[in-house]
Amino acid sequence: MGNFLPGELRSGSMARPARCCVPGERLCGLQEAAPGSGTYTRLGSVCAALAGGLLTTRRDGELPVVSVVRDVESQLLPDVGAIVTCKVCSINSRFAKVRILYIGSTPLKSTFRGTIRREDIRATEKDKVEVYKSFRPGDIVLAKVISLGDMQSNYLLSTAENELGVVVAHSEAGAQMVPISWCEMQCPKTHSKELRKVARVQPEFLQT
Structure with a gap:
């Protein structure tokens, strides 16, 4: 299952961030979870589009959604183009x-x-x-x-x-x-x- 861990899933709403991700990191395959915010798809995989915490949301009868969110408590840094x-x-x-x-x-x-x-x-x-x-x-x-x-x-x-x-x-x-x-x-x-x-x-x- 690549870098995606079943233990990161939680029933109900969104879980706490399980671990940190870096831009471009492969998170899982498209057959394992749907892409959410802070991600993009490439060659059948869901990848992190930004640095942040990995979050997954379980949906009844559907694939879970994997997202990457920034830590709101951390200091943002201006990126080129911002x-x-x-x-x-x-x-x-x-x-x-x-x-x-x-x-x-x-x-x-x-x-x-x-x-x-x-x-x-x-x-x-x-x-x-x-x-x-x-x-x-x-x-x-x-x-x-x-x-x-x-x-x-x-x-x-x-x-x-x-x-x-x-x-x-x-x-x-x-x-x-x-x-x-x-x-x-x-x-x-x-x-x-x-x-x-x-x-x-x-x-x-x-x-x-």
């Missing part, structure tokens, strides 16, 4: 330094450092981009992880896609500004305008 929410800490002419606060919609227990380089702010006319016209300290930004930096805790981020960029910014008057274009936000109190790399926020990224 969408993250971060806060701008400082800027200079070459990059913005940020703190990563969320991975997707999941808040982090401790933040990670990130950098958005000038050439990664926009997809077009990169040579004309100016960091201070895109971000200001205190801005909340949606970005995508593109690679690790020099240290494991310093991630390189991009806001080049239309859906990425500033989602929350405050004016000098202290009011939360309203986006009025892809490159401007306006203070509702003073009606003054400030330049930003504004995100076209998709519904799944809105925090309620």
